Amino acid sequence: MEASNTKPEKMNLEQRHIGEFQRIMRVFFRRKLAVLGLIITLLFIITAVFAPLIAPYDPYAFDTSKKLQPPSAGHLLGTDAMGRDTLSRLIYGSRISLLVGIISVGIGSIVGQILGLVAAYFGGAVNTVIMRLMDAQMAFPGMLLMIVIAAVLGGGLKNVIIALSVSMIPVTCRLICGEALSVVQNDYITAARSMGSSNLGIMLIHVYPNCIPSIIVMMTIMMGTNILAEAGLSYLGLGVAIPHAAWGSMVNDGYRYLLTNPVQALAPGVAIMLLVFGFNLMGDGLRDALDPKLRSVI
Amino acid sequence: MPENILLINKLKKYFPTTERDRYVKAVDNVDLALKRGEILGVVGESGSGKSTIAYTVMGMYSPTSGQILFEGQDISCETSRRPMPVKKDLQIVFQDPGTSLNPQRNILQILELPLKVHRLADPDNTIRKVIELLEMVELSEEYLYKYPRALGGGERQLVAIARAMATGPKLMILDEPTSALDVSVQAKIVNTLIRLQSELGMSCLFITHDLSLMRNLAHRVAIMYLGKIMEVAPTQDFFERPLHPYTQMLLSSIPVISKEEETLKPDRITAHGEIPSPVDIPPGCRFHTRCTLAKDICFTQEPDAIQIGPNHSVSCHLFSED
Numbered sequence: 013m014e015a016s017n018t019k020p021e022k023m024n025l026e027q028r029h030i031g032e033f034q035r036i037m038r039v040f041f042r043r044k045l046a047v048l049g050l051i052i053t054l055l056f057i058i059t060a061v062f063a064p065l066i067a068p069y070d071p072y073a074f075d076t077s078k079k080l081q082p083p084s085a086g087h088l089l090g091t092d093a094m095g096r097d098t099l100s101r102l103i104y105g106s107r108i109s110l111l112v113g114i115i116s117v118g119i120g121s122i123v124g125q126i127l128g129l130v131a132a133y134f135g136g137a138v139n140t141v142i143m144r145l146m147d148a149q150m151a152f153p154g155m156l157l158m159i160v161i162a163a164v165l166g167g168g169l170k171n172v173i174i175a176l177s178v179s180m181i182p183v184t185c186r187l188i189c190g191e192a193l194s195v196v197q198n199d200y201i202t203a204a205r206s207m208g209s210s211n212l213g214i215m216l217i218h219v220y221p222n223c224i225p226s227i228i229v230m231m232t233i234m235m236g237t238n239i240l241a242e243a244g245l246s247y248l249g250l251g252v253a254i255p256h257a258a259w260g261s262m263v264n265d266g267y268r269y270l271l272t273n274p275v276q277a278l279a280p281g282v283a284i285m286l287l288v289f290g291f292n293l294m295g296d297g298l299r300d301a302l303d304p305k306l307r308s309v310i
Numbered sequence: 311m312p313e314n315i316l317l318i319n320k321l322k323k324y325f326p327t328t329e330r331d332r333y334v335k336a337v338d339n340v341d342l343a344l345k346r347g348e349i350l351g352v353v354g355e356s357g358s359g360k361s362t363i364a365y366t367v368m369g370m371y372s373p374t375s376g377q378i379l380f381e382g383q384d385i386s387c388e389t390s391r392r393p394m395p396v397k398k399d400l401q402i403v404f405q406d407p408g409t410s411l412n413p414q415r416n417i418l419q420i421l422e423l424p425l426k427v428h429r430l431a432d433p434d435n436t437i438r439k440v441i442e443l444l445e446m447v448e449l450s451e452e453y454l455y456k457y458p459r460a461l462g463g464g465e466r467q468l469v470a471i472a473r474a475m476a477t478g479p480k481l482m483i484l485d486e487p488t489s490a491l492d493v494s495v496q497a498k499i500v501n502t503l504i505r506l507q508s509e510l511g512m513s514c515l516f517i518t519h520d521l522s523l524m525r526n527l528a529h530r531v532a533i534m535y536l537g538k539i540m541e542v543a544p545t546q547d548f549f550e551r552p553l554h555p556y557t558q559m560l561l562s563s564i565p566v567i568s569k570e571e572e573t574l575k576p577d578r579i580t581a582h583g584e585i586p587s588p589v590d591i592p593p594g595c596r597f598h599t600r601c602t603l604a605k606d607i608c609f610t611q612e613p614d615a616i617q618i619g620p621n622h623s624v625s626c627h628l629f630s631e632d
Contacts, residue, residue, distance in 0.1 A: 199410035203473070206368050206389050207424050208397035217423070221414040 039301040046297020052290030060106040069097035071104040071257045080273050089279050092265055098276060101257035102283055108258045109287060112169070113239040116176035117231050120238075123177070124184025125220075125227065131185070132192030133215050143189065146182035154179050158241060162250040172251050176238045187230055191223040225302035229295055236291035243284045259284050314379075315481055315513045316344040316367065321376035323359075323366050327589060334588050336362040338537035340376075341615070344481070349507060349514040351528030351545075353521055353560070355585050359537040360517045364485045367515065368402050380481065398428050401474035405486040407466035411458040417444070417469055418454045424476040443472040447502055464495030468502065475506065483515045488523065500527060522564055525549055530621060533557050536588055536596045539615070543622040553624045555601050595627065603628060 040046055059066060068088075075095035083090045089098040131142040149157070161175035195201070196219060204214050245251035246260025259280040266276030321340045324333035336359040344350050354360045366373050367380075369389035378386045380400065385392055404410040411420055421440045425431045431439040441451045447468040458466055467487060474482055484503070488496040504527060507514055516528060524531050524545060532542045533556060541554040552558050566572055583600040586592055592599050598608040607627050615623045616630055 197409075198412075199404040199406065200412045202368075202370060203402065203404065203410055203470075204423070206370070206397060206400070206402055207473075207477070208394050208427050209423065213427075217415075218412050222412070 036301045040297050043297045043300060045293045046300070049290045049293025049295075049297060052286055053294055056106050056287050056290065057110060059103055060110045063103050063107055067097075067100035067103045069100040071096060071100040072255060080269060080276070082273060083275055090273060090275050092262070092276055093269070098262075098279055101262060102259070102279055104257040105259045105262060105280060105283065106287070108169070108252055108256060109239045109242060109284070112173055112176065112242040112252075113235045113291075116173045116180065116238050116242075117234050119173070120177035120180030121184045121227065121231055121234070124181040125188050125223075127181065128185040128188030129192055129215055129219060129223075132189045132196055133211065133219060135196075139189075142185070146185050149178075150182045150186075155241065155244065158245060159248065159250060162245055167250050168253050169256070172242055172245055175245070176241055179241070180234060180238065183234070184227075184230065187226060188223055191226050192219050195219050195222045229299040229302060232291055232295035232298055236288040236295070239291070240284065240288050313345060314343040315346045315381055316342075316515065317377075317379040318342040318363070318367070319377040319379065321363070321366065321378065322374045323362050323371060324374045332589055335537050335591055336588060337366065337373075338591065340534075340537070340539055342532060342539060342542075344513055344515060347507075347511045347513055348529045349516055349527055351516045351518060351524040351531045352534060353518060353524060353531060354534035355519065357536075357585055357588060358534040359588070360519075360534050361485055362537075363534075364402065364483045364515065364517050368400065368483060394428070398477045399480040400483070401477060401479040401481075402483040402485060403467070403470050403474050403487045406490045407463055407470050408490070410470045411466055411473075413458055416455050416457050417461075420458075420469065421473055421476055424473060428477050430477065439476075443476055446475060446506065447472045462495070463491050464498060467491060467495075467499055471499075471502065471506075475510075478510075479512060481513045481515065483517070485517045486519070487516075489518065489520065496523075503527070521560060533560065536585065536591055538596060538625065540597065540626070541622075541624045542615075543624075547619070547622050553618060553622075553629060554597075554626050555603050555628070556597050559600075595625075 073096065075091075077095065078087075078091050079093055079095040081087055081091045081095075087097050087099065089102065092098055092101070127142050127146070131139045158175040158179050161178060162171055165171040165174060201214060201218055204218055209217070242251060242258070243260035243263070246258040247264045249261070249264065251260055252258040262280035263277050263284075266273075266278075266280065270277050318340055321337055321342075322335075323337040324335050326333055338359075340359075340363060342350070342352075342363070352360045352363065362371070365371055367378055367385075369385065369387065369392055372388045373386050376386065377384060380396060383396065385396055385400075389397065418437065418440055421443050422431075422436045425436055425439055437454075440454065444451060444453055449465065449468055449472070453461070453465070453469070458469070461469065467490075471487070487503070488499050491499065500523065503514070506512075516524075518524065528545050530542060530544050531548045533540045533554065535556055541548075541552070541557050543552075548557070549561065552561050586596075586599060594610045595601070595604070595608040595613050598604040601608065605627060611627070613625045613627045613630060615625045617623050618629060
């Protein structure tokens with residue numbers, strides 16, 4: 013009996029999961045703006061991954077005889093003050109932006125999630141200590157904190173990522189803590205505790221999975237925020253070091269020629285805007301799709 | 311082996327209020343014994359502290375004072391300090407099946423967790439064990455891969471019961487397991503519980519505010535009022551010969567349809583007044599504010615539990631003359 017039964021049951025399980033997954037997909041893909049956001053983001057990701065194949069020129073090769081050229085057939089977006097091809101630099105710049113976004117959101121949200129979960133689950137003094145620390149950090153304006161960290165550690169990719177991750181921790185921590193606090197109220201947590209499940213087990217099996225929808229939404233929107241912040245830092249010269257093509261520093265290089273050759277500053281500016289826009293639209297769509305309260309509405 | 315599987319000794323549970331030195335006396339000096347293989351019903355109005363007893367026994371709170379003995383072992387502490395065998399032998403079913411099952415896990419995952427935690431089944435055997443558990447509560451194996459939200463309230467409560475049964479507990483605490491359900495489903499849950507109890511011989515502490523449910527279910531009934539046990543009696547005695555004025559008041563307030571049923575009820579004592587706040591418990595007998603038979607002594611002195619017959623005790627001055 014058991015041998016013959018295991019197979020159809022396994023299929024059943026998959027079907028059930030696919031059912032839920034399909035429902036989320038359906039809600040998401042019904043929102044045109046969310047799909048637009050997804051397409052924009054995917055285009056940027058593809059560009060970043062295949063940058064060496066797509067870019068027409070070497071983004072670092074300068075040719076002073078061709079500096080500050082307007083857009084032409086040879087250089088679609090013209091060249092910058094050092095004669096480097098702007099389009100190629102823009103394409104390589106997407107690598108920096110996405111890399112910084114993904115890694116900083118990853119590190120920042122993992123630390124924030126652990127702190128938030130622990131604070132919510134253990135409550136009491138643990139909660140107070142963690143949350144007051146987070147409050148203390150939140151009291152500093154985010155951009156200022158990042159500038160301080162970047163200034164102390166110096167510029168460069170690694171330090172920008174550290175600065176962005178740190179600034180993300182309290183936001184994530186608060187969100188997860190709030191979410192987890194409402195999950196911990198449920199009787200299934202009490203049942204698991206009295207049954208003898210370990211604290212770690214309860215957190216991982218019962219509390220965390222019920223927080224995942226809001227984590228996904230938050231991470232998507234934070235991607236946009238962090239990419240924007242990285243561009244800001246690079247613009248201020250605290251970000252990614254000079255030879256690398258970062259959109260923020262490209263805006264900084266180009267704005268001096270805003271009247272004579274506006275494309276140099278506008279092109280990276282538009283790229284930043286589009287990518288952030290893409291992530292935010294996608295985040296909104298995901299929030300609608302993953303919201304359990306909208307489950308019956310579809 | 312001690313005769314009583316659960317012995318509650320002068321249990322007190324006070325919760326602090328925002329004011330200093332004022333406490334919500336949810337459970338105030340409760341003595342209760344639960345025999346092996348017995349269903350003991352604890353009945354009381356809202357706010358009488360019956361659920362607090364259940365939660366303290368389960369270790370969600372540690373008692374303010376007093377002792378809880380489970381099979382002779384002192385468990386007057388929170389869950390985290392209890393040994394694993396106690397956690398295995400003591401299980402609870404909650405009132406609301408909507409929040410007692412994790413919405414992210416399917417029934418198989420819900421039911422196999424207690425088996426894994428207590429290592430009660432080999433990995434290859436788990437699924438068969440889970441199917442057995444489902445059969446125990448008369449659910450088919452189709453339910454294995456369903457999620458709680460796809461189930462009705464009654465089915466969810468059956469799953470919750472199956473989860474509590476998974477570890478083969480010796481004592482099951484049922485905290486109003488039927489009050490969140492439709493009447494039609496209640497009967498199924500109650501029948502399942504009666505069947506499981508008689509088949510497996512476990513003991514049950516059944517918390518409810520539904521007196522008529524107790525008539526079919528419990529072996530003994532305890533009436534709670536403002537954190538204290540007013541009367542404990544075997545079920546038949548309890549319904550035929552209620553002694554405490556509060557018990558009589560409760561019994562006469564059960565709505566009935568036929569004349570026949572009306573004659574079974576004690577002389578009608580109309581329920582009046584509300585249960586006082588458990589922060590300011592009236593001095594003397596805590597029921598005197600609503601009692602129609604209150605004497606002078608009731609206003610000043612708290613009555614002790616008086617043994618009237620075998621297993622029948624009552625806390626009332628009306629029975630303390632001799």
